[in-house]
Amino acid sequence: MTDTDRDTNRREMSELYQSDPLELNRRIVEQYRANDGEVEGFGGSSRMLLLTTTGARSGLPRTTPMMYLTDGERLVVYASNVGSQHHPAWYHNVVAHPEVTVEVGSERFDATAVVTSGEERDRLWQRFPFPEHQDKTARQIPVVALERRRA
Numbered sequence: 001m002t003d004t005d006r007d008t009n010r011r012e013m014s015e016l017y018q019s020d021p022l023e024l025n026r027r028i029v030e031q032y033r034a035n036d037g038e039v040e041g042f043g044g045s046s047r048m049l050l051l052t053t054t055g056a057r058s059g060l061p062r063t064t065p066m067m068y069l070t071d072g073e074r075l076v077v078y079a080s081n082v083g084s085q086h087h088p089a090w091y092h093n094v095v096a097h098p099e100v101t102v103e104v105g106s107e108r109f110d111a112t113a114v115v116t117s118g119e120e121r122d123r124l125w126q127r128f129p130f131p132e133h134q135d136k137t138a139r140q141i142p143v144v145a146l147e148r149r150r151a
Helices: 003-019 021-034 089-096 118-125
Strands: 048-054 061-067 069-071 074-078 099-104 107-115 143-148
Touching: 021 048, 021 061, 048 074, 048 089, 061 074, 061 089, 089 107, 099 143, 118 143
Parallel strands: none
Antiparallel strands: 048 061, 048 099, 069 074, 074 143, 099 107, 107 143
């Protein structure tokens, strides 16, 4: 893919996000699963995972693509919602139902979502690559650790 094609793809994704973010997420999930975690323009499974939660109100499964970092054996995700005044829906879901499913590339596993606090949250927050998101909102952006459940 050429640089021009990549720029066009990013522009189209940005426009779709503005008009229908749920549709963009559906497309990303579809591409991710079809290509073992590779989604054009998102850096592959070393940067993105799929988090499947149980809806806090609906009780239905909800899958959300998101960036992550590692912390030892844990995966860490940030409920930044790009600095919105409201937490993302997936965060409400993990607070209500911390048992989740995680997909990284072609690997899929059960995990428990743990909302971090205090010094642990602060340490993990220092690694977040978009600290400007905090400047956009009065709420403290939650940091969630995904801990693999052992069988």
